Amino acid sequence: MHKPLTQKRLHAAIIVTAILAAATAQAAEVTVNQHDKAFVVEGNKIETITINVGDTLRFKNDDPFFHNIFSLSDLKTFDLGSFPKGKSKTVTFDRAGMAEVECAIHPEMYIEVTVK
Amino acid sequence: MKIHPKFILMAHKVLFITCLSIAATSIQAGEDYSHFLRPAEVPQPDNNRITTARVELGKMLFFDPRLSGSNWISCGTCHNPALGWSDGLPTAVGHGMGVLERATPTILNTAYQPLQLWDGRARTLEQQALGPLKATGEMNQDLDEVIRELSVLKGYRDAFEDAYPGEGITKETLAKALATYERTIVSTEAPFDRWVKGETHAMSKTAQKGFEVFLNKGRCVLCHSGFNFTDNGFHNLGLKGDHDPGRYGIRKIKILKGAFKTPTLRDVELTAPYMHNGMYKTLKEVIDHYDRGGDTKDNLDPNMQPLHLNPSEKASLVSFLKSLTGEPAPVTLPRLPIE
Known part of the structure; x- marks a missing residue:
């Protein structure tokens, strides 16, 4: 005997939710501060960072002037626009590879993001 | 006479706010502004260290008009040491007296800059050095041709051999020598520097007030920071009628x-006219522009905003900017090889 259609849909929804929940549980968010025109994680200036597929980088501006974080890399192209002190913007990396991330206003600010 | 408690409370508040205001904006000689002093060591790449022979060769090349296609324009024609290593013109004049679109930037302290040119398209002085030679609007030179021309002159053959033994006269050694000479063109001690070091009267009271405006109400330091008074960044200042894409030509963000590199303010008194298109003749005009918060608001840098400076504050800012003029650094001209 076939299960009713609504029951099938319910099972599918549960499976999808479970998968999403598992993915969400594994994904991490890392805050990358902009401080003295440098990328800083937990107080340390960085030039590279390694994260996992699905992880999110939160770029937070601690400087008294605007920053504008972007990447034109094949892995991830984005332009977060300019944002002032105290504000932050996020980017989620959903594929493995390497992305070069810069500040458009201050090109000395540069990091390589490796996504595994 | 009995004073009403409310009056005493109000007087305390006024005194407190006044003290806070003074604390927030006062500057004193002897405070630590040492990050505004030029580092003694000039950055130099491992594969092109500064030597006397390389500086001498670079200087010969810098002032030699035979580096141009017309044999009439040298690097020093536009980067004139008598004019603050610029040319005193709104925008540069190049090959065939053609007027170019951008001002000649001073080359003072370029050794310290991570990116060269108004739009930052060259990362190193070595990369930058041959650009103007090749540009048809500037020196209009064929690089292979200039290498041949230099190679027939014994004076240059010897000078290249002294500077770069065994490397010959090539595009690479030509660029390296020019870059080396440029690394010696650095700012000298200015009244501001002496004041930072504790010489209280090195800078006038007006200039000191200007420094206070520079750091606070004027918001200048947001971009003109550090010893070279630049963040090495790129900003659209909202210049009226300007349509140059600037840095966007290099990075499509x-x-x-319309964004251009923040220029140094060292010796800024000597490098008029100002801005990347030379549209302002005086420092006062520049300050008036910033005070308005820029004119063209389309894509204006977000750090720009009206400043509401009063005439006294503007005048003090000009005085401070003039205190960044260093002692004259004598430049001796080279004797160029003729055979």
Whole structure:
């Protein structure tokens, strides 16, 4: 005997939710501060960072002037626009590879993001 | 006479706010502003260290008009040491007296800059050095031709051999020598520097007030920071009638449309006219522009905003900017090889 259609849909929804929940549980968010025109994680200036597929980088501006974080890399192209002190913007990396991330206003600010 | 408690409370508040205001904006000689002093060591790449022979060769090349296609324009024609290593013109004049679109930037302290040219398209002085030679609007030179021309002159053959033994006269050694000479063109001690070091009267009271405006109400330091008074960044200042894409030509990011590199303020008194298109003749005009918060608001840098400076504050800012003029650094001209 076939299960009713609504029951099938319910099972599918549960499976999808479970998968999403598992993915969400594994994904991490890392805050990358902009401080003295440098990328800083937990107080340390960085030039590279390694994260996992699905992880999110939160770029937070601690400087008294605007920053504008972007990447034109094949892995991830984005332009977060300019944002002032105290504000932050996020980017989620959903594929493995390497992305070069810069500040458009201050090109000395540069990091390589490796996504595994 | 009995004073009402409310009056005493109000007087305390006024005194407190006044003290806070003074604390927030006062500057004193002897305070630590040492990050505004030029580092003694000039950055130099491992594969092109500064030597006397390389500086001498670079200077010969810098002032030699035979580096141009017309044999009439040298690097020093536009980067004139008598004019603050610029040319005193709104925008540069190049090959065939053609007027170019951008001002000649001073080359003072370029050794310290991570990116060269108004739009930052060259990362090193070595990369930058041959650009103007090749540009048809500037020196209009064929690089292979200039290498042949230099190679027939014994004076240059010897000078290249002294500077770069065994490397010959090539595009690479030509660029390296020019870059080396440029690394010696650095700012000298200015009244501001002496004041930072504790010489209380090195800078006038007006200039000191200007420094206070520079750091606070004027918001100048947001971009003109550090010893070279630049963030080495790119900003659209909202210049009226200007349509040059600037840095956007190199990086296709919206904020960079019309953005140009923040120039140094060292010796700024000597490098008029100002801005990348030379549209302002005086420092006062520049300050008035910033005071308005820029004119063209389309894609204006977000750090720009009206400043509401009063005439006294503007005048003090000019005085401070003039205190960044260093002692004259004598430049001796080289004797160029003729055979």
